[in-house]
Amino acid sequence: MGREHLTNDEFFTQLGNLFELNRKKGHGSIILTQKRLTYDSTSTPPTPTKVADDPLWDTHPENPLPILIRACNNKSSKREGTDRDDVEKIALSTIVKPDDLDGFFARYAEACKTGMSGLKKRDRKKGKKGKKDKKKGAAGETKA
Template sequence: MAGDHLSNDEFFTRLVNLFELNRKKGHGSVILTQKRLAFESNADVPSPTKVLDDPLWDTHPENPLPLIIRASNTRSTERPGTDRKNVDKIKLSTVVQPDQLDAFYARYAEACKAGMSGLKKRDKKKKKKDKKKKKGVD
């Protein structure tokens, strides 16, 4: 599984391409997730007394753990009468070591901001009008 992860630089290149692909389509979502990468080993299994003493033992490990960052798009299906085309799901992932987190998050924030630049602002007025109508009916 470790061979499936991209390098950080390649991840950012493909993430920018993923944002641009969704912008060109005019619809779709990019899902970003991150979590601590835990390694499977019996050495990390706590003793029952350790769990009783500290039920949150796994929140402060002895050595900092790397993070896995994932990005994917939503799979699109062709719809009659629209300009939507079939798009395959794209999945990206990279592993970030604890000593590289600050530099990674700086680039990650820039990439996310650039990817959100073409978003349209939500129309909140329409929702407020709908709520007022519902209140008036009740």
């Protein structure tokens, strides 16, 4: 992935725009992912000391590691036979330093809440409720 990561402020600006674009279209999904960045690509990988008794010895680094946060709109290309608009894929990413995690996640949660404010409540099928009642009645009956 040869793309540069955004700064945290740029990431939040673009994430807000992504939520707004998705809201205007009225459909689609946004995928948010986060993972531990094992090492900075500009430096050499860390070499933790192996401990014989610990099978997860490589998950205990000496220094806290940064986190990679990604967001994308899950669009790649228009599929045959769909009536959805041809929307280009938008992918965002940023790296959060360990010292900035608390402040970042406070802003991240607020941005997600704002982006989800316009969602509609999911329609439930009415047929499922009837099946539960039938099972309940059959199990509760006694033979005379």
